[in-house]
Amino acid sequence: MNAPLAERIRPRTLDNYISQQHLVGPEGSLTNQIKQGILPSLILWGPPGTGKTTLATIIANTVERPFFKLSAISSGVKDVREVINRAKKEDGLFTTKNPLLFIDEIHRFSKSQQDSLLEAVEKGWVTLIGATTENPSFEVIPALLSRCQVYVLNAFSKNDLEALLKRAIAQDDILSKKDIKLQETEAMLRISGGDARKLLNILELVVATADSDSVTITDDLVTQKVQQNVVRYDKTGEQHYDIVSAFIKSIRGSDPNAAVYWLARMIEGGEDVKFIARRLLILASEDIGNANPQALMVANNTFQAVSVIGYPEARIILSQCAIYLATSAKSNASYVAINEAQAAVKAQGDLPVPLSIRNAPTKLMKELGYSEGYQYAHNYEGNFVPHQFLPEELSNYNFYRPGNNKRERALKDYLSQLWKDKYKF
Structure with a gap:
């Protein structure tokens, strides 16, 4: 039986790897590390079908290290330990090139399964490459996450996906022997949801179910062929x-x-x-x-x-x-406030903290004016006294603008009463 199209045209080198130029392009954050063969343990985080497994395999081939692969869906602690023991033996043969351990869908590993990786990663018996579609901050235990670098894979662009389709038609041993015209791609792109693996599966299905070896791919043809195969709820698509x-x-x-x-x-x-x-x-x-x-x-x-x-x-x-x-009242004021504050930080750079609110633990700092003029709010009526807390360049900024709802209207009145002219909404 033939392997699926996605497997048949899986790239083997970085030169043939589509997309993720921010990681493996000429200036990519992983490019030099791969070329030099000096890799940290890492987590590849991105949507389904964006090349995480392919990239891990290419890395292993490029750096010429022993490569072990586990799937978190079907592997347990026993499997992890067996692979680590094998990797330790390989490490004895390749002292400068410790083995790579790739774990697909690492977010599905339980805490105990992830714990079983810690010593091997810490002592360098293996270099871990984990792949996940979920935010590793939530799904990977802190001890393991702190030992890994996280690299984000972006969803494929339309151009990337169309390039992948054209490559498959031109280079695959089976499809290249057929007369396939790629007239329209919108339906395939929409149904695949940007998942390259799913996109290639759709292409293969359309071609395989065609009446002849001459196929003109249109949106109507794709919809007709695959609509009965679209699942009701695809957790990864x-x-x-x-x-x-x-x-x-x-x-x-x-x-x-x-x-x-x-x-x-x-x-x-x-x-x-x-x-x-x-x-x-x-x-x-x-x-x-x-x-x-x-x-x-x-x-x-x-x-x-x-x-x-x-x-x-x-x-x-x-x-x-x-x-x-x-059924709750709504406000995105806090969301808007932090976005605008971060934008100000990026635009203005590291503005100095006003001297009056700097910490002054030493005599020298006090002599330099640190904390001079600071007024302790609790010493004043209502536990409030006006003071300049922002850098001078941002003194007129209002990042937080209360929303138009009962509670925040009260906050607006409260702030206006305290700050008078400073807080103008």
């Missing part, structure tokens, strides 16, 4: 991102009915309970914020609860939280 987006937008738009429907779609599709809870936690701050600070506590308690309980009961807790957030 387009449906995953579309439904999560619909869920978040429904809550942001204060529609509890739609929120619960899209939540049900995710639950019925087997979505990770913690993934859903994390989305709610982020939304509680980004879209509700100080309009209802209780929302963040509800979302955090939801995350803690579903982490302990799991399905099927977790669905009730998620539903309660989604409805609470959907």
